[in-house]
Amino acid sequence: xxxxxxGLSKPERAKRGKHSKRKKKKRIGFHLDMTPLVDITxxxxxxxxxxxxxxxxxxxxxxxxxERYEKVEVRESELFSILLMPDNKIYWYAGMAKxxxxxxxxxxNKLRALAEQQNLKPNVRNRLITVLKIADQAKYDKVVQxxxxxxxxxxxxxxQLSKDLDADGQPVKRQRKFTIAPLSENDDDFKLIQGVK
Amino acid sequence: MPKVRKKRMGFVIDMTPLVDITxxxxxxxxxxxxFKSEAENEQQFTIKRPYATxxxxxxPERDLAVISVAIDDKNPLDTSFxxxxxxxxxxxxVWELAEVPAEFSxxxxxxxDSLMLSKLIRSTLAVRNTTKFALDADKEIPFKWISQAxxxxxxxxxxxxNFVTEKRKAGE
Numbered sequence: 262x263x264x265x266x267x268g269l270s271k272p273e274r275a276k277r278g279k280h281s282k283r284k285k286k287k288r289i290g291f292h293l294d295m296t297p298l299v300d301i302t303x304x305x306x307x308x309x310x311x312x313x314x315x316x317x318x319x320x321x322x323x324x325x326x327x328e329r330y331e332k333v334e335v336r337e338s339e340l341f342s343i344l345l346m347p348d349n350k351i352y353w354y355a356g357m358a359k360x361x362x363x364x365x366x367x368x369x370n371k372l373r374a375l376a377e378q379q380n381l382k383p384n385v386r387n388r389l390i391t392v393l394k395i396a397d398q399a400k401y402d403k404v405v406q407x408x409x410x411x412x413x414x415x416x417x418x419x420x421q422l423s424k425d426l427d428a429d430g431q432p433v434k435r436q437r438k439f440t441i442a443p444l445s446e447n448d449d450d451f452k453l454i455q456g457v458k
Numbered sequence: 459m460p461k462v463r464k465k466r467m468g469f470v471i472d473m474t475p476l477v478d479i480t481x482x483x484x485x486x487x488x489x490x491x492x493f494k495s496e497a498e499n500e501q502q503f504t505i506k507r508p509y510a511t512x513x514x515x516x517x518p519e520r521d522l523a524v525i526s527v528a529i530d531d532k533n534p535l536d537t538s539f540x541x542x543x544x545x546x547x548x549x550x551x552v553w554e555l556a557e558v559p560a561e562f563s564x565x566x567x568x569x570x571d572s573l574m575l576s577k578l579i580r581s582t583l584a585v586r587n588t589t590k591f592a593l594d595a596d597k598e599i600p601f602k603w604i605s606q607a608x609x610x611x612x613x614x615x616x617x618x619x620n621f622v623t624e625k626r627k628a629g630e
Binding site for chain 1: 487491615623
């Protein structure tokens, strides 16, 4: 400490008196014993450090359309279906499921590449409708993982599409068409998968 | 006269920079600390959220209605919907409007069936139509529950909502 020499904390007091020959020290500032302060501060600091959780849960936004009763006609070729079975296995098919177009099983980590490839196929580019059919018994965890993979695929798809130019010379905007539907045991595709096993 | 040597007692360290930093950290942590809300305190379950890719969107804190789907800790067969509101002022009005049974009038987190849930969602939107909805479900919940909650929200015209997720670590 500057100008120290007064033992631990108390600064030396110069004697006052006529005969004091000691040079008077010029006082610059003062000393404060900070030890208790530091003690308490550290205590509080460690408390807050251990109790705070920095990780806040995050969100995945969903928008659902209002109920509509009129039928919408879609082209068979523009459909891309992903099925989540009760045993949490993922199957997919393009178009309609038929005995000659059987749903195929796909691991979760290949789903992103598949979605990109399907969405960028030249004949259905930017028109593909992704249908996610989920069985009642499937785990929510899987559903979120599939949605996440599809969202990630979207980055690349949007990027690829923006390289195309529309009639006005503007980059093409991605139009995402997506639907979630329940998968029931009476559905044709469900039966077909059961047949495959 | 020889100078009398002072006996050295210990030593002195300048603690000022240390204290500076410590206080800085302390104030930071104090301001960022968020304490458990009442609803969180009442809950009898822990939710293991599904993982999703890190995103910049975080769960909003104000005017949020959380629909939790959770498995009771003590009774694993007891899966149910729970409803809570972050806005305490709205809570009373909503509870009144939805005719929540008197024994639940003081709780922030109510266990609800699908009928009560739809009533609560409708009342929430009637009280404040900018309220955001979040669906906070456990990983292990069958999708049936989620689709039911989504249907209820759709019928009550809550078309935008959020799935609450946890950050997915790289490589998972």
